Amino acid sequence: MTEHTLKQFDIELDEIRRGVLQMGGMVEAQFTKALEGLRSGDMASIETAIEADKSVNLEQLRLDDACTHVIARHQPTARDLRLLLTVIKAVSDLERVGDEAKKIAKAARRLHANGASSTPKVGLSHTAQLALEMLRSALDGFARNDAGGIDEIKRKDGEVDSDFKGITRQLITYMVEDPRTITSSLELLFIAKAIERIGDHALNIAEHVVYMVSGEDVRFAKAQSTADERR
Amino acid sequence: MTEHTLKQFDIELDEIRRGVLQMGGMVEAQFTKALEGLRSGDMASIETAIEADKSVNLEQLRLDDACTHVIARHQPTARDLRLLLTVIKAVSDLERVGDEAKKIAKAARRLHANGASSTPKVGLSHTAQLALEMLRSALDGFARNDAGGIDEIKRKDGEVDSDFKGITRQLITYMVEDPRTITSSLELLFIAKAIERIGDHALNIAEHVVYMVSGEDVRFAKAQSTADERR
Numbered sequence: 081m082t083e084h085t086l087k088q089f090d091i092e093l094d095e096i097r098r099g100v101l102q103m104g105g106m107v108e109a110q111f112t113k114a115l116e117g118l119r120s121g122d123m124a125s126i127e128t129a130i131e132a133d134k135s136v137n138l139e140q141l142r143l144d145d146a147c148t149h150v151i152a153r154h155q156p157t158a159r160d161l162r163l164l165l166t167v168i169k170a171v172s173d174l175e176r177v178g179d180e181a182k183k184i185a186k187a188a189r190r191l192h193a194n195g196a197s198s199t200p201k202v203g204l205s206h207t208a209q210l211a212l213e214m215l216r217s218a219l220d221g222f223a224r225n226d227a228g229g230i231d232e233i234k235r236k237d238g239e240v241d242s243d244f245k246g247i248t249r250q251l252i253t254y255m256v257e258d259p260r261t262i263t264s265s266l267e268l269l270f271i272a273k274a275i276e277r278i279g280d281h282a283l284n285i286a287e288h289v290v291y292m293v294s295g296e297d298v299r300f301a302k303a304q305s306t307a308d309e310r311r
Numbered sequence: 312m313t314e315h316t317l318k319q320f321d322i323e324l325d326e327i328r329r330g331v332l333q334m335g336g337m338v339e340a341q342f343t344k345a346l347e348g349l350r351s352g353d354m355a356s357i358e359t360a361i362e363a364d365k366s367v368n369l370e371q372l373r374l375d376d377a378c379t380h381v382i383a384r385h386q387p388t389a390r391d392l393r394l395l396l397t398v399i400k401a402v403s404d405l406e407r408v409g410d411e412a413k414k415i416a417k418a419a420r421r422l423h424a425n426g427a428s429s430t431p432k433v434g435l436s437h438t439a440q441l442a443l444e445m446l447r448s449a450l451d452g453f454a455r456n457d458a459g460g461i462d463e464i465k466r467k468d469g470e471v472d473s474d475f476k477g478i479t480r481q482l483i484t485y486m487v488e489d490p491r492t493i494t495s496s497l498e499l500l501f502i503a504k505a506i507e508r509i510g511d512h513a514l515n516i517a518e519h520v521v522y523m524v525s526g527e528d529v530r531f532a533k534a535q536s537t538a539d540e541r542r
Contacts, residue, residue, distance in 0.1 A: 148392070151392060152392050161382060165379060169399075172403070252493055259487045
C-alpha cells in the first residue's frame with residue numbers, strides 16, 4: 081500500500097472502531113430505557129426503547145457495509161482482517177441485543193397497559209444488572225483491545241442462567257397459586273428470557289474480542305468440551 | 312493471481328460452498344430428530360439431536376476459519392468476497408438453529424421423563440413443518456445462487472409468528488383450566504419459541520443469500536421501514 085492509502089486505511093479502521101463503541105452505547109442506552117420503562121411504567125421510556133431499535137439496525141448495516149468495503153479495497157491481512165471480521169460478528173450480536181431490548185420494552189408496555197396489579201412481584205433487577213455489566217465489560221474489552229475480562233463475563237453468564245431458572249420456578253409458583261397471574265407471568269418469563277439472551281450475546285462479543293486480540297478461537301475449546309454451556 | 316493460485320482458490324471456494332450445504336444438512340437432520348423425539352418420546356432420537364450440536368458447532372468454526380484464511384490468502388474482491396462474508400454469517404445462523412434444535416430435544420427429554428400424561432395436546436407440527444421448509448428453501452437458494460425464494464420464506468415467517476401466538480393462547484387456556492399442566496405448558500411454550508426462532512434464522516440466511524447474489528442489502532429496506540417485523 082502507498083503511504084496515502086495506508087493513512088486512509090488507518091482512518092477508516094479508526095472510524096469503524098469508534099462506530100462499534102458508539103453502537104454499543106446506543107444499545108446499552110436502549111436496554112437501560114427498556115428496564116426503566118418496565119420498572120416505572122413510564123411510557124416515554126418504553127417508546128424510546130422501541131424506537132431506538134431502528135437506529136441500532138441501521139447502524140449495524142452501516143458498519144457491516146463499511147467493513148466489507150475496507151476488506152475489498154485495502155485487502156488487509158492478519159491482525160487488521162481479524163479486527164474487521166470481529167466487527168462484522170460483534171455488530172450482529174449488538175443488533176440482536178437491540179432486538180431483545182425492544183422485546184422487553186414491548187412486554188413492559190403490555191404489562192403496564194393491562195394494569196400491573198396482577199403482576200407477580202418477581203425481582204429481575206439483579207439479573208438485568210448482571211447482563212448490563214457483561215455487555216459493558218465486553219465492549220470495554222473491545223475498546224481496550226484486551227480480552228482479560230472474559231472469565232468474569234463467563235462467571236456472570238452462569239449467574240444469569242441460574243437466576244433465570246430461579247425466576248421460572250418463582251413464576252410457576254405464582255401461576256399455580258393464582259391462575260389470574262398466568263398472562264402477566266408469561267410476560268415476565270419472556271422478559272427474563274430476553275435478559276438472559278442479552279447476557280449470551282455479551283459473552284459472544286467477549287469471545288470475538290479474544291479472537292481479535294489473540295487470533296485464537298476460544299469457541300473451539302468450548303465446542304470441543306463435553307460441557308454443554310449453551311443450552 | 313497466478314493460474315495456479317486461481318485454481319487453488321476455486322477449489323477452496325468450492326469446498327467452502329459444499330461445506331455449508333453439508334452443515335445445513337446436519338442441522339436439518341438434527342432439527343428433524345429433535346421433533347421426532349418430541350412426538351414419539353424416543354430417547355435415542357432425543358440424544359442424537361442433543362449430541363449432534365457438538366459437530367454442528369465444530370463445523371461452524373471450521374468453515375468460519377476456512378473463510379478467514381481464504382480472505383487473508385487470496386484477497387478476493389467483489390463477488391467472491393461477498394460469498395465468503397455470506398458464508399461467515401450463514402454458518403453463524405446455522406449454528407444457532409442447531410442450538411435451538413438442542414433446546415427442543417432437551418425440553419422433549421424433560422417432558423417425556425415426567426410422563427407425558429399431563430402435557431397439553433397442542434399441535435406444533437404445522438409450525439415445525441413450516442420452519443423446516445423455510446430452512447430447506449434458504450439453503451436451496453444458497454446452493455443454486457438464487458434469491459428468488461425469499462418472498463415465500465417471508466410469507467411463511469409471518470405464518471410461523473401467528474402460529475406461535477395461537478399456541479401461546481391455547482397454552483394459557485390449558486394452564487388456567489388445570490394448573491397441573493403449567494410446567495409442561497411452559498416446556499411446550501419454549502419449544503414453540505425455539506421453532507419460531509429457527510424460522511427467523513432461516514429468513515436471515517435467505518437475506519444473506521440475496522446480498523450474496525445481488526450485492527444489495529435487503530436488510531436495509533427492512534431496517535428503514537416503519538413496520539416492525541422482528542418483534
